[in-house]
Amino acid sequence: MEGIVKLSTGNLISLSEQELVDCDVHGEDQGCEGGLMDDAFKFIIKNGGLTTESGYPYTAADGKCKSGSNSAATIKGYEDVPANNEAALMKAVANQPVSVAVDGGDMTFQFYSGGVMTGSCGTDLDHGIAAIGYGQASDGTKYWLMKNSWGTTWGENGYLRMEKDISDKKGMCGLAMEPSYPTE
Incomplete structure (x- = not known):
């Protein structure tokens, strides 16, 4: 959501993930026990937006x-990216950050500390991150650049690079299964 606000207003506002964790718990989303982006987007629309990270x-x-x-930013809707289609995800990410669900409980993900994350990872979707770009490492490995919400002590200052275009259509840790992005 921060990405679409920046693109539409020119202002980068850090929004509160904690408001979602604490308040979006009466449907499918269950705070620290996980949830899905589409449900979070529905909550944001119904709630009239999200407040700032500094405020919450x-x-x-x-x-x-x-x-x-107090809401610092709002959205009007959201769009789903076709499931299990990294090419469609790449097109969407070229225009704005995209919310993706991943298996954040997988140990490979939990203990990521740097480099391009490769190997096996589950697809039990329970955590949301933002796909903000893509690239290629010096060894030729293609990757997705992701922003996590766990702070700058996790991963590469709060970011991670996940292998792109793997043989499993679901993507690394299920990242291609349920991508979506907010609209204004």
């Missing part, structure tokens, strides 16, 4: 919803 900081734990937080 991330705590890495389920908390009590602070209702009545």
Whole structure:
């Protein structure tokens, strides 16, 4: 959502993931137990937006919803990228950041510390990250550039590179299974 706000207004606003963790818990999404981006987008639309990260900081734990937080940004809708299609995901990412669901509970993902993440990873979708770009490492490995919400001490200053175009159509850690992006 931060990406579409930046593209449409020119302002980069850090928005509160914690508001989703604490408040978007009455449907499919269940705080730190996981959820899906489409459900989060529905919550954001119904709630009238999200507040800032500084106004509702991330705590890495389920908390009590602070209702009545002032919204700093909102969206009008969202679009789903065709499932299990990294080519379609690449086209979408070329235009704006895309929310992707991954198996964030997989140990390969949990303990990622740098480089291009390769190898095996599950597809039990339980965590959302943002696909913000793609590239190729010096050894020729193609990768997705992702932004995580776990802070700058995780991965490469809060980012990770995940192998792109693997043989499994679901993508590394399931990243191609349910991508979507907000619209304004």
